[in-house]
Amino acid sequence: MTTSLYELNCTRVNKNDDPATVEQIREWIKELDAWKIGKVEGKDRLTKEFKFGNFMNALNFTNQVGELAEKQDHHPVIVTEWGKVTVTLWTHVIDGLHKNDFILAAKIDKIFNNGGL
Template sequence: QGWELTHDATRLERTFKFGNFVEANRFVDRVGELAEEEGHHPDITFGWGYATVVIWTHKIGGLHENDFIFAAKTNRLAE
């Protein structure tokens, strides 16, 4: 499963699967570090075995080129 457009195509969302809570948490840590580096802050939901990342540009209430770049960088963190 790749990224999906949600909320009338104003957000990018992808759920990543993991074998347990710790692995999901580690991935979320990396996404959090990326968010700080990029100054771009997604909403992240995680728990046992999964993490869902929602990306959008709050200022414009929708998607900007930077959101797609952030999505591509997030993918790399899951590899």
């Protein structure tokens, strides 16, 4: 039986590590809920917009994602606005996607779907 991404923890990545392959990305994204792969300056990014009924719920979610990011030592770009939070992930040291991005995305989905850490 395969371990779900949300059960894993992020690992240290160094600049010599390879970004995820197209095949890996296709496999890992199947475990995520509505995350999208996009390009920024030609580099892959993993992004999702989370909707909320007000600013305080969005801010609370942002803080929970921040706490998770610290625990995992993997830090996304988080944009908090009234009624929504946009999270963008990539592994900075390799300027591309790594399994860590998908692990953190799965954990973020779990926070959102279960109402908190």
